[in-house]
Amino acid sequence: MTGVFSLLPEGRPGLLAPLLSGAWLSGGSEDASRYLAAGGYAPLTAPDRLLDRLLDRIAAVGLRGRGGAGFPTAVKIHAVRDAPGPPVVVANGEEGEPGSVKDRWLLRHRPHVVLDGIRLVAAMTGAERGCVYLSDGPAERAVRRALAECPPRLRIDVVRTEHTYVAGEETAVVRRIDGGPALPTAKPPRPFERGVGGAPTLVANVETLARIALMYSRPEAAGAVAGTHLVTLSGVRGASALAEVPAGTHLKVLADLCGHGRAQAVLLGGLFGGLHGTGWTDLPLDHDRLRAAGGGLGCGALHFLHPEDCPVAVATEAAAYLAAQSARQCGVCVSGTGALARTLTAVARGQAGDEAADKLHRWSRQLPGRGACGLLDAAARIVATLLAHFPDHVDAHRRSGCPACEGAAPEDGRRFTVPVP
Amino acid sequence: MKLLLDSTRCQGYGLCHEPAPELIELDEWGYARVREHDVPQGGADAAEAAVAACPNSALRLVK
Numbered sequence: 348m349t350g351v352f353s354l355l356p357e358g359r360p361g362l363l364a365p366l367l368s369g370a371w372l373s374g375g376s377e378d379a380s381r382y383l384a385a386g387g388y389a390p391l392t393a394p395d396r397l398l399d400r401l402l403d404r405i406a407a408v409g410l411r412g413r414g415g416a417g418f419p420t421a422v423k424i425h426a427v428r429d430a431p432g433p434p435v436v437v438a439n440g441e442e443g444e445p446g447s448v449k450d451r452w453l454l455r456h457r458p459h460v461v462l463d464g465i466r467l468v469a470a471m472t473g474a475e476r477g478c479v480y481l482s483d484g485p486a487e488r489a490v491r492r493a494l495a496e497c498p499p500r501l502r503i504d505v506v507r508t509e510h511t512y513v514a515g516e517e518t519a520v521v522r523r524i525d526g527g528p529a530l531p532t533a534k535p536p537r538p539f540e541r542g543v544g545g546a547p548t549l550v551a552n553v554e555t556l557a558r559i560a561l562m563y564s565r566p567e568a569a570g571a572v573a574g575t576h577l578v579t580l581s582g583v584r585g586a587s588a589l590a591e592v593p594a595g596t597h598l599k600v601l602a603d604l605c606g607h608g609r610a611q612a613v614l615l616g617g618l619f620g621g622l623h624g625t626g627w628t629d630l631p632l633d634h635d636r637l638r639a640a641g642g643g644l645g646c647g648a649l650h651f652l653h654p655e656d657c658p659v660a661v662a663t664e665a666a667a668y669l670a671a672q673s674a675r676q677c678g679v680c681v682s683g684t685g686a687l688a689r690t691l692t693a694v695a696r697g698q699a700g701d702e703a704a705d706k707l708h709r710w711s712r713q714l715p716g717r718g719a720c721g722l723l724d725a726a727a728r729i730v731a732t733l734l735a736h737f738p739d740h741v742d743a744h745r746r747s748g749c750p751a752c753e754g755a756a757p758e759d760g761r762r763f764t765v766p767v768p
Numbered sequence: 769m770k771l772l773l774d775s776t777r778c779q780g781y782g783l784c785h786e787p788a789p790e791l792i793e794l795d796e797w798g799y800a801r802v803r804e805h806d807v808p809q810g811g812a813d814a815a816e817a818a819v820a821a822c823p824n825s826a827l828r829l830v831k
Contacts, residue, residue, distance in 0.1 A: 533774035
């Protein structure tokens with residue numbers, strides 16, 4: 348069971364209505380009439396002026412993408428708008444991180460707010476075509492129902508993909524929508540230059556689009572909307588939760604919310620932001636601060652490690668999962684993730700030689716940035732942060748093994764998978 | 769001028785390294801790593817030779 352709750356104060360004027368609130372928390376889906384009554388699908392009157400104001404607002408409050416990279420949304424919208432030819436807007440709902448559930452939850456329960464975001468971004472950029480990209484069956488049904496309920500002015504396709512770690516990477520998204528496999532391609536060009544059908548394409552995470560829709564209907568709350576995050580909290584020994592929280596919230600507060608207050612470490616950004624030990628409790632939920640700490644917020648998924656969880660075992664399982672999820676397109680990724688996972692496994696089993704730590708150090712520095720997508724970077728960061736935060740654990744394992752690791756954690760990433768509430 | 773590597777195409781032939789060792793290094797598995805994506809002054813000939821050497825067209829130069 349994954350709990351759902353909001354840390355936002357409700358009911359005070361000037362504050363936003365949280366994305367996670369109301370009757371649909373119990374499992375229902377928000378229908379069009381309810382969304383309209385809440386101020387959704389507001390008319391695009393005097394379109395140029397109002398929409399330009401929306402774009403200025405998005406820039407002013409510094410909304411950043413919620414898919415993982417945290418790129419400034421206004422910059423992306425400008426780039427697509429200024430590129431030659433009519434653009435395409437893609438709502439990316441394929442959350443490849445096993446520890447994240449927010450995107451599927453949004454599509455299942457609040458499809459209209461995402462479709463409203465597509466409508467607004469299309470109006471801002473002159474796009475004539477939109478697309479919802481997803482792998483989740485219930486989410487697809489909810490989106491199709493919403494489209495039938497309230498047919499949009501522009502063409503919006505629903506494209507189903509397989510659920511893999513890389514299927515939501517933006518070039519994989521474009522390739523799949525164009526009828527190919529959901530595998531990343533080399534960049535440049537990025538989708539904003541050349542995307543779906545060769546058109547400039549804005550690939551935006553579904554939460555990002557939902558926040559744009561909230562900003563349009565509640566201009567006075569734009570700052571609060573941009574400063575709020577959906578996060579998925581989990582841990583093997585404790586509850587999982589989807590929560591809506593203000594930016595800057597200390598990670599310790601988030602851990603306490605679902606019984607992970609004693610955690611010794613946290614794995615950030617799904618599998619993307621690395622493992623953080625001593626001092627993690629003081630880190631705030633903030634892209635820049637987490638990046639400065641050698642990690643990353645990514646898609647807002649946080650996995651807490653109980654004092655009895657072995658950090659080496661967790662890192663090994665994460666690296667093995669990533670190696671298995673490699674698209675096997677880039678030789679350096681196949682070799683690099685394989686070497687990281689094999690060497691960590693040997694360390695965990697107490698079978699690694701003296702040179703293992705040196706190799707892991709070297710690879711974690713040399714491999715980032717070398718694959719077509721970020722999967723290799725994620726694996727390298729897990730290793731780099733394990734070595735930085737838990738050098739004694741690594742050393743002790745290498746010398747004598749560890750009972751927790753001997754019990755051989757399943758290497759299929761099950762530990763990180765959170766059920767969608 | 770930028771020297772770009774499409775890592776999905778690099779098969780580790782290693783032929784790019786010889787004409788441009790200052791621009792490209794090979795890792796322990798033989799895959800190319802571009803040391804500096806911005807080709808320095810005087811490096812254009814070497815960069816072009818590296819691009820031409822790849823049997824799988826993994827390298828390209830962008831002005």
